[in-house]
Amino acid sequence: MTLSLNHYSIRTTDLETTSHFYSKVLGLTSGPRPDFPFPGIWMYNGSHDNVANAVVHIIGMDKNDPEGLKKYLGDRDESSLHGTGAVDHIAFFATGLAAMLRHLATVGIPCRERTTPSIGLHQLFLDDPCGLVVELNYPEAEKAALDADRAKS
Numbered sequence: 001m002t003l004s005l006n007h008y009s010i011r012t013t014d015l016e017t018t019s020h021f022y023s024k025v026l027g028l029t030s031g032p033r034p035d036f037p038f039p040g041i042w043m044y045n046g047s048h049d050n051v052a053n054a055v056v057h058i059i060g061m062d063k064n065d066p067e068g069l070k071k072y073l074g075d076r077d078e079s080s081l082h083g084t085g086a087v088d089h090i091a092f093f094a095t096g097l098a099a100m101l102r103h104l105a106t107v108g109i110p111c112r113e114r115t116t117p118s119i120g121l122h123q124l125f126l127d128d129p130c131g132l133v134v135e136l137n138y139p140e141a142e143k144a145a146l147d148a149d150r151a152k153s
Contacts, residue, residue, distance in 0.1 A: 008090050009057040011081050012128055014039055017129045018058050025109050025126065026092075026134070028056060037068030055092075082131040089125070089133035096123060097142040098149075115143055 012018045022028045022043045030041050031048035037061030047051040061069060061078065094100065104111055104126070112125040122143035124136040 007055050007057050009059055010099050011059045011061055012130050015060040021128050022056050024107055037072055039083050089135050091135035091137055094136045094138055097138040
């Protein structure tokens with residue numbers, strides 16, 4: 001059996017703020033989504049021609065019309081929507097560490113950094129508007145190059 005991560009879904013009462021985070025911070029774009037009986041936005045990494053690129057599914061909880069979502073995915077209490085529950089974080093492999101650090105500073109998103117030499121990664125940890133931790137994994141060599149450039153300055 002072969003498995004790969006297809007997408008993750010987030011339930012929120014604030015579609016706009018959540019989609020804005022994934023668009024502005026990670027560069028994902030809003031694209032086609034099936035006509036489900038509840039509001040939502042699919043955020044794509046790459047072409048909108050392939051639903052496999054819809055890596056984040058944002059599910060809107062409509063307080064005025066909750067039945068479509070309840071029937072399709074089940075009921076969730078709004079108070080349970082913050083943080084990660086049993087899921088600790090979601091991670092992506094990435095490139096372009098220096099550009100991302102500049103971008104995060106520009107958009108005012110704090111991150112926590114850690115290098116894990118045993119697996120050759122430099123990691124950034126961000127918190128999305130719903131309290132979900134998003135991990136971005138960069139090749140350790142990018143961090144070393146960045147440190148070398150800073151040392152020259």
